Every structure is written in structure tokens, then in C-alpha cells.
Amino acid sequence: MKKILIVDDEQPIRDLLQLLIESEFDNEIVLCESGSAAQTILSGDDNIGIIISDYNMPDGNGGELFLFNEREKKLPFILLTGGFLEDYPEMSGFLSGTGYFRSFVPKPFEEEMLFDQIKTGLEETQGEKDSNPIATGEHSEYVRVDIELFLRQLRSYSLDLFLKLKDDKMVKVFSAGDVIEDEDLLKYKRKNRHEIFLRYDDFQKMKVELMQSIFSQLKNASSVTEAFDATGNAMSFMMVGSKILNIWPDQVKLVESSVESCLRNLESTTELADFLKSFNKDEGYLIAHSMTTLHLCFMVMKKGGFYTSENMERLSYAALIHDCELSDSSHSTVIDKNSEKFKALSSREQESILGHPIRGAECALKLGNIPDDVDMLIRFHHERPDGSGFPRGVNRNSFSVLSATLVLCLRVADFLFYNDDSSEKLVNYVNSLEDNYAQGAFKSPWNALKDIVN
Numbered sequence: 001m002k003k004i005l006i007v008d009d010e011q012p013i014r015d016l017l018q019l020l021i022e023s024e025f026d027n028e029i030v031l032c033e034s035g036s037a038a039q040t041i042l043s044g045d046d047n048i049g050i051i052i053s054d055y056n057m058p059d060g061n062g063g064e065l066f067l068f069n070e071r072e073k074k075l076p077f078i079l080l081t082g083g084f085l086e087d088y089p090e091m092s093g094f095l096s097g098t099g100y101f102r103s104f105v106p107k108p109f110e111e112e113m114l115f116d117q118i119k120t121g122l123e124e125t126q127g128e129k130d131s132n133p134i135a136t137g138e139h140s141e142y143v144r145v146d147i148e149l150f151l152r153q154l155r156s157y158s159l160d161l162f163l164k165l166k167d168d169k170m171v172k173v174f175s176a177g178d179v180i181e182d183e184d185l186l187k188y189k190r191k192n193r194h195e196i197f198l199r200y201d202d203f204q205k206m207k208v209e210l211m212q213s214i215f216s217q218l219k220n221a222s223s224v225t226e227a228f229d230a231t232g233n234a235m236s237f238m239m240v241g242s243k244i245l246n247i248w249p250d251q252v253k254l255v256e257s258s259v260e261s262c263l264r265n266l267e268s269t270t271e272l273a274d275f276l277k278s279f280n281k282d283e284g285y286l287i288a289h290s291m292t293t294l295h296l297c298f299m300v301m302k303k304g305g306f307y308t309s310e311n312m313e314r315l316s317y318a319a320l321i322h323d324c325e326l327s328d329s330s331h332s333t334v335i336d337k338n339s340e341k342f343k344a345l346s347s348r349e350q351e352s353i354l355g356h357p358i359r360g361a362e363c364a365l366k367l368g369n370i371p372d373d374v375d376m377l378i379r380f381h382h383e384r385p386d387g388s389g390f391p392r393g394v395n396r397n398s399f400s401v402l403s404a405t406l407v408l409c410l411r412v413a414d415f416l417f418y419n420d421d422s423s424e425k426l427v428n429y430v431n432s433l434e435d436n437y438a439q440g441a442f443k444s445p446w447n448a449l450k451d452i453v454n
């Protein structure tokens, strides 16, 4: 019988998929948490019959895995993601391609739809290799559950638990209401029994509650990224999206997933640990202007015709960490060196602010695991087209379209932070930037912005 490979970086999602699929299919399940781990598994195991993969993962995304599968394996492939196919350039031929089964299942998923797709994919694998029968997809009376998975997710439910004997008979080892300690089950594991069984009907009854519990673990997980999800995004979205900008829920999801994958990657570095902590706790300008900027950059790139997932990734990193070297995060509100705010600061504070774009760029370079050009974007984030910016005072000819987009969007995000009450004000503000911002590398982003606000 062919195995099912599940690839997702979130343990609760892996748990949920494993539980649901094992309740309907008898196939062995193989789990891993990244696209590159999946490639290793696929290279060494010819018995995998279908791949179910997330897209956004820190170490090798679903797109890379799809391309690997396309080249090496051609196995049925189900992409399970909260994002949109059109935004994953390497997936452009995903659904139209032929030769083997591919399917796109949006998260949060409906299990019936997912089961159907798995069944179809497995039937195809069976067609090619008749010697490997597959599960019919008809559930049996009992659901098998990995013992550690049980201890993680199911121990608080009141359930009869069974072990399977050699002759396939079930013997009840715990009754509903029994208190179960880790050791009660781990001792079976040591005897090489990795699974415990519950009744299919019991499983069905607790399924809805279980799914809710698993989804809430995703929100409450303690990592920086998840904490950011729970507070920062909601807050910053209210800030930006609610009033004057027409931000679609689709966009919010996409921008969030880009931010999430950047933050995950940044979390793995030590350099930014302190900054990320304060970033995630922030409830004011720092996080709001970063997220507003990124939403604006997203829209400007789409409208301006230069959106690619690579550009989105670059700008996501830049929007998140451009102010990482400010000694005082409240200084992120000081965006011009000719402003009253700047002049009111001590010369030491001024000096620190004037140097933060360069220090930030150097920090980005040191990280090593983020795309090229992010350091340039950070270096330029306070430069201005008329040469009045800092640290270098370059003029508009020195900007790339991306650095121009970032500068323009940071500027408008700053305006929106203090003026989110009227779209007329925003239109006037964007128009007022025309003289300075409608030329050179700024021309296309400014035109796009003008179209967006009008």
C-alpha cells in the first residue's frame, strides 16, 4: 500500500491532517516539516504515493517541492495553502499541467474535499502500479492514532482506547473517563506498538471540537511569529485597511503569509532577537507603519505591473526590519531630517538616527539568509528624490524602482498613521507628492499609487 507524505511546518496542522486522514485511509503516513526534508524523503522512498504540501515553509517552500516532484517523481500532488496559486510564480502551470494528478485545496480546508482529492490521487498511483493496492477510502470501525499524537492532542477527551492484537482483534485498554499518564501509553511504544485505537464514531463526535482546539493552538503558540499573528496583524490591519484603503481579505492573507514566512526565517537568526521581541510587542507606530507600508507596496507593485513573489519577499523583509537599528523605537516616527521632530532631539539622538539606515543595511547583510538587495532597500529608506534625505542625500536617479516604492510607501504610511479619517485627504496628499515623486524610478510607483487612491 502506498504511503501518504504530509509536508507542513506547523505541528498542529500536521497533527490535524494525520488524525483526519488516518480516520479515513489505511495508508501509512509520513510527515515532515519542510520542502527540503520532503525532497530527501522522496529521494529515498519509492513507496510514497501522494504528496500533500503546504506552500509557505521556511526551509524549501511548496513551490520548490512541486518543481522537484515535476522533475524527479511526478507523484500526485495536493497543494494545501492559505495563499493563492496566481501569486506563486513557480506554480503557474500547476493546474493546467498534465501527466499526473495535481490539486489545489485552500486552507482552512474542508475535510470531505481533501479526502476526495486524496482518493483520486491514490487511485491514479494505483493505476500505474497494480501490485500496490491502495486503501479504498472506506473507513474501518476504529481510527488509529499515533501514541505521541494522542498525548499531544487527544488525552483530555473522554474515550475508550484499544490496542490491536495480532489477529486484528481489538482489546480495550482504557475506558472513557480514565486518567491517562504519559507513561501509561509510552510503555506500549517501547514495546514497538506505536498506535492506539479509538472508535470511529467517537472520533467523529469529537472532531469539530478537536479542529477548533487545533486551530486555536496555531493562534496561541508562543513563538514570536505566532504572537505577532495574534496581536500585531489584527491591530495593524485595523489601522490600515478599515477606513480608507480598499484592502481585500485576499490581500491581507497574502501579505500576512509573506510576513509570517519572513519572521520565521528571521527568528532563526540571533542578530535580530531583541528587535523582533520589541517589534512584536509594539502597538504603535513601529509595527503599524511597517505593515501599512507593506500593504501599500503590495498594491503599488500589483497596480504598477512589477509584482513578483521575489519583489514581495524583498519588500517584506525591508518593511519589517528597516528600523531595526534605531536605538529607541519611538524614533521610527522621525522620517525627515528637516522636520521639527528631528530638530527637537539631542545631537546624540540625531546622530543615531542619521546612521540607522546604514547600520540596518549592515545588519541585513550579516543575516545572510535573506534575499539580495534587502540591504540596499534599507540603506535607501530615508533618501528622497530631491536629495533632501539621509544618510547620503542621493537624488532620484540613484533609486531602483523597488527602493522608490519603499520610500514612497513609507512616506504615505506615515501620513496615514496620523490621518486615517478621510480618503479625500489621502488623495490630496498623494497629489501633493507629484512634483517630487512623479519622475525617474518614482514615476511608476507614484502613478500606481495615484490610481489606487482615486
Ligand SMILES: [Fe+2]
Pocket: 322, 323, 332, 356, 381, 382
Ligand atoms: Fe527608518
Ligand SMILES: [Fe+2]
Pocket: 289, 322, 323, 332, 410
Ligand atoms: Fe521606518
